[in-house]
Amino acid sequence: MENTAIKVLLVFLALWFSYVQAIQNGGFPAVIAFGDSILDTGNNNLLMTLSRSNFLPYGRDFPFHLPTGRFGNGKVLSDLVVAELGIKDLLPAFRSPLLKSSELSTGVCFASGGSGLDKTTASIQGVIWVQDQVVDFQKYIEKLSKEIGDPAxxxxxxxxxxxxxxxGNNDIAITYFSTPARISRYNIDTYTDMLIGWKTTFLQSLYDLGARKFAVLGTLPLGCLPGARQMSGNLICLPHVNYGAKLYNQKVSSLVDKFGQNLPDAKFVYIDMYNPLLDIINNPGQYGFTTAIPCCCSVMTPVPCLSSASHVFWDFAHPSEKAYKAVLPKIVNTIRNNLA
Incomplete structure (x- = not known):
């Protein structure tokens, strides 16, 4: 009986702390992340896939130099957002065996490196398709309900x-432009329309499960990622790939506006990732970088660089932690101004 009373008291105190913290953070009690490697904090670690990063030199600038499965030298964008909102320091991966029940109420990450809206994108890499991330979200709600015990x-x-x-990043950069079967069957306008159809279903699924405040990122300037630029000898960005990214982003922005107008009690905001990162790539010195060549893990840099802080990119596709931090203030301000 005494143990039960103590448990009830601890749950009450945890809820009260979360309530006070949410007020301080503009009404956001948690961050819940879905998608790809830009946000993934380690969900691929136990999968049979090559799309993993739980080994050095990944994570070399993370606390205690741990390779946690984040696709970067340190923290990734989802970590930085949840910290900047004042909720907690890191966003844990939902599929991590080390996930603590106490973390559930302040948010988790369902994103999977290499994933996308097109089921083929996830299948060819053996990672978690976004609709399967929705299934994980349902399991999360069940676990959260057991932990809190109060449905309201x-x-x-x-x-x-x-x-x-x-x-969308992997769908366009890998599944479409790197797959002859896709290019021969669809033009980029038709394919991005298909992506928007899948994204519509995905967002509606999350809304139906109770989500109401959506921050939807556009893709990076995919033709300017190191992996794309090496196709031209690192001389230029690939214009046809960037065209596909811009076309998709325009459609995502329109979809976000439509959802925001039509779904009751919901707030949606589109977050431009393309132009802020492109400006850093084109003007690295203005942001404290010396080069847009990746620090490690690519044909151009088989031996990791000494200082990732001087590089816009960590590897062939992922920005460095410092690059994420450069675009972070605008992202967080957009979230606060539109979703609070």
Missing amino acids: QVKKIIANAVILIST
Whole structure:
């Protein structure tokens, strides 16, 4: 009996702390992330896939130099967003065996490196398709309900959490432009329309489960990623790939506006990732970088560089932690101004 009373008291105190913290953070009790490697904090670690990063030199600038499965030298964008909002320091991976129950109420990450809206994107890499991430979200809600024991409180947390989404990068860069079968069957306009159809289903699924505050990221300037630029000898960005990214982003922005107008009690905001990162790539010195050549893990840099802080990119496709931090203030301000 005494143990039960203590447990009830601890749950009450945890909920009260979360409530006070949410008020301080503009009403956001949690961040819940979906999508790809821009946000993935380690969900691929136990999968049979080559799309993993739980080994050095990945994570060499992470606390204690741990390779946690994040696709970068340190923290990734989802970590930085949840910290900048004042919620907690890191966003844990939902599939991590080390996930603590106490972390559930302040958010988790479902994103999977290499994933996308097109089921083929996830299948060819053996990672977690975004619709399967929705299934994980359902399991998360069940676990959160058991932890808190109050359906109304669970509903409130989900409704006020920032739903952070990054999808489309791998669909366009890998599944479309690197797959002859896709290019021969669809033009880029038709394929991006298909992506928007899948994204519509995905967003509606999250809304139906109680999510109400959506921060939807556009893709990076995919033709300017090191892996794309090496196709031209690192001389220029690939214009046809960037065209596909811009076309998709325009459609995502329109979809976000449509959802925001049509779904009751929901707030949606589109977050431009393309132009801020492109400006850093084109003007690295203005942001404290010396080069847009990746620090490690690419044909151009088989031996890791000494200082990742001087590089816009960590590897062939992923920005360095410092590059994420350069675009972070605008992202967080957009979230606060539009979703609070």
